[in-house]
Amino acid sequence: MSATIASPRWVRRIGGISRRSPTLAAGVFIILGFAAMALLAPWITPFDPELAQSRNVLAAPGGAHLMGTDGNGMDVFSRVIAGARWAFGIAIPAVLVGLLAGVPLGLYTGYRGGWFDEIAMRFFDALRVFPSIILALAVVAAAGPSLLNVVLVIGFLDSPVFARVVRAEVLALRHSTFVESAVSAGNPTWRILFVHILPNALQGAMAQTAVRAAWAVRISATLAFLGVGIQPPTPEWGAMIRQGAEYLVTGQWWVGVFPGIALILMVLGLNMLGDGLQDLLDPRRKAATR
Amino acid sequence: MTAPVLEVEGLVKHFDVSRQVKVHAVNGVSFSIREGETLGVVGESGSGKSTIGRSVIRLLAPTGGTIRFRGRDITNLPESACRPLRAEMQMVFQDPWSALNPRIRIGDLIAEPLKLHTKLSAAERRDRVEALAIRVRLTPELLTRYPAELSGGQLQRVCIARAIATSPKLIVLDEPTSSLDLSVRAGILDLLAELKAETGAAMMFISHDLGTVKLISDRILVLYLGSVVEYAPTAQVFADAAHPYSQALMSAHLPADPDAVLKRHVLQGEIPSPINLPPGCHFASRCPVAVPRCRTETPPLDPVAGDAAHQAACLRITEGANRIPALEDAHG
Numbered sequence: 001m002s003a004t005i006a007s008p009r010w011v012r013r014i015g016g017i018s019r020r021s022p023t024l025a026a027g028v029f030i031i032l033g034f035a036a037m038a039l040l041a042p043w044i045t046p047f048d049p050e051l052a053q054s055r056n057v058l059a060a061p062g063g064a065h066l067m068g069t070d071g072n073g074m075d076v077f078s079r080v081i082a083g084a085r086w087a088f089g090i091a092i093p094a095v096l097v098g099l100l101a102g103v104p105l106g107l108y109t110g111y112r113g114g115w116f117d118e119i120a121m122r123f124f125d126a127l128r129v130f131p132s133i134i135l136a137l138a139v140v141a142a143a144g145p146s147l148l149n150v151v152l153v154i155g156f157l158d159s160p161v162f163a164r165v166v167r168a169e170v171l172a173l174r175h176s177t178f179v180e181s182a183v184s185a186g187n188p189t190w191r192i193l194f195v196h197i198l199p200n201a202l203q204g205a206m207a208q209t210a211v212r213a214a215w216a217v218r219i220s221a222t223l224a225f226l227g228v229g230i231q232p233p234t235p236e237w238g239a240m241i242r243q244g245a246e247y248l249v250t251g252q253w254w255v256g257v258f259p260g261i262a263l264i265l266m267v268l269g270l271n272m273l274g275d276g277l278q279d280l281l282d283p284r285r286k287a288a289t290r
Numbered sequence: 291m292t293a294p295v296l297e298v299e300g301l302v303k304h305f306d307v308s309r310q311v312k313v314h315a316v317n318g319v320s321f322s323i324r325e326g327e328t329l330g331v332v333g334e335s336g337s338g339k340s341t342i343g344r345s346v347i348r349l350l351a352p353t354g355g356t357i358r359f360r361g362r363d364i365t366n367l368p369e370s371a372c373r374p375l376r377a378e379m380q381m382v383f384q385d386p387w388s389a390l391n392p393r394i395r396i397g398d399l400i401a402e403p404l405k406l407h408t409k410l411s412a413a414e415r416r417d418r419v420e421a422l423a424i425r426v427r428l429t430p431e432l433l434t435r436y437p438a439e440l441s442g443g444q445l446q447r448v449c450i451a452r453a454i455a456t457s458p459k460l461i462v463l464d465e466p467t468s469s470l471d472l473s474v475r476a477g478i479l480d481l482l483a484e485l486k487a488e489t490g491a492a493m494m495f496i497s498h499d500l501g502t503v504k505l506i507s508d509r510i511l512v513l514y515l516g517s518v519v520e521y522a523p524t525a526q527v528f529a530d531a532a533h534p535y536s537q538a539l540m541s542a543h544l545p546a547d548p549d550a551v552l553k554r555h556v557l558q559g560e561i562p563s564p565i566n567l568p569p570g571c572h573f574a575s576r577c578p579v580a581v582p583r584c585r586t587e588t589p590p591l592d593p594v595a596g597d598a599a600h601q602a603a604c605l606r607i608t609e610g611a612n613r614i615p616a617l618e619d620a621h622g
Binding site: 176177178180181182183184185186187188191195196199200 | 347349369373374376377380381383384385388389390391392393394402403406407449452
């Protein structure tokens with residue numbers, strides 16, 4: 001008992017959240033694990049992830065190579081750890097691009113309404129008709145498989161999602177009394193949008209970020225697997241799975257399976273985090289699911 | 291006699307539901323408010339009270355008529371041109387819980403009009419905000435709090451402080467006490483009465499509660515379905531309402547004397563839809579003294595018994611047949 005009373009407030013708060021939402025706690029735990037891997041990669045990888053040891057090709061897991069080596073004689077364990085850097089390095093900027101493009105658009109179309117809103121929403125609908133993976137494939141194939149292109153494509157494909165959730169909240173807020181009161185106080189439009197509406201319209205978009213990050217990780221891996229994204233020997237999970245696929249039939253399963261597990265865990269963790277965040281930030285959703 | 295701060299002539303506001311269907315919220319309303327005067331606007335919900343309040347400070351664009359603010363026609367002014375005028379005309383809303391941005395501290399909310407309309411330095415602004423808080427009887431400690439931490443009465447005081455921050459010439463109060471507890475109401479009304487005497491601002495007090503209107507208003511405008519049915523000094527409306535609707539409304543008002551014999555008239559019939567307004571007098575369908583010509587002729591707003599200050603729109607006044615019977619003896 002005395003331990004509970006003595007523990008600081010934030011410890012009790014975390015305890016409370018994890019009891020209310022085990023999903024969120026598990027997601028946070030997994031993602032923190034990957035984040036630590038990504039941050040500490042240069043110090044914790046036993047080998048240079050891009051060091052080819054030509055005398056040690058396709059070594060089975062065990063011994064010095066915990067997860068074996070791949071067809072170039074690169075240490076799979078080191079590459080899986082280094083791959084976390086690429087996953088975050090694509091997901092975080094891609095979500096930021098999506099937010100930067102989508103949030104202002106949703107804010108403006110929602111507030112302004114009329115024909116501009118109508119055209120923007122129909123354009124988003126048109127985008128949604130195409131499977132996003134095909135669209136991403138086409139754009140990256142045309143623009144070249146650089147990291148920047150992959151990030152920009154994923155970000156822009158994501159922006160309608162953010163635009164829509166922000167727009168929905170702006171539509172509700174536009175006619176709220178406090179916005180009316182802001183108008184009657186004499187606020188110019190930009191202040192109404194950014195000071196009064198935006199801070200109250202971001203919750204939905206924030207709750208979406210983790211789920212969209214999961215999607216970004218998945219899409220970038222898919223692009224790499226199909227050979228149009230990040231290219232080997234860069235330690236990107238998708239690219240590694242592509243390499244491993246070649247050896248699966250010949251029995252060297254470890255080349256592709258370990259990065260595959262890492263990818264699954266990361267996407268799962270982000271989705272759990274996202275689900276938990278949506279429950280936490282959107283009380284209406286919570287009421288609907290319970 | 292001081293010139294009117296606000297002059298409204300033939301104000302019309304229609305809301306388009308679809309291309310064919312229009313809601314006739316306000317149908318040709320005229321009135322004026324002088325400096326230091328408070329006009330009470332009463333009527334049932336849907337009578338157009340709030341629409342008029344929002345139109346005169348140009349939160350809504352009127353469909354027709356003219357609105358003159360301090361002699362200047364502001365009827366069709368674009369929003370950008372209205373903005374500098376907003377320092378001089380302010381509004382207090384009905385529901386203080388939703389009238390304040392939940393993510394801004396109380397002090398910054400009160401400072402906002404000053405920030406927008408004055409060139410005060412940050413330090414001067416802080417002093418002024420503190421003075422305003424004290425003026426509306428809020429403890430300055432509350433200034434660092436967020437709206438969710440305050441009670442309804444405190445929030446309404448914040449709204450009032452915001453409204454008087456730039457010393458406006460016109461304040462529209464849209465049912466400022468109706469969502470508050472009875473015990474809190476009296477305090478807000480006292481504050482408004484003090485401010486009325488102190489600031490000399492013209493006020494428009496919108497309410498469906500006759501008791502509060504009676505306390506604070508100099509004149510009263512009675513609305514029915516977006517039209518004025520009676521426009522008279524407060525005492526006259528309460529003592530000697532001419533229009534049958536005003537009489538029914540007044541009979542529903544409980545006097546402070548518990549021993550008074552209540553002669554209540556409960557209106558029968560349906561309120562016509564503001565989408566399809568009937569011809570003639572809009573009140574005719576519920577009026578106990580209506581005659582057939584009430585349903586065809588539109589009654590003009592005429593002086594009652596030659597008194598220009600007391601106007602009513604009823605055809606039966608000149609016939610002396612405008613008194614409604616007190617049907618129900620409701621005691622206690």
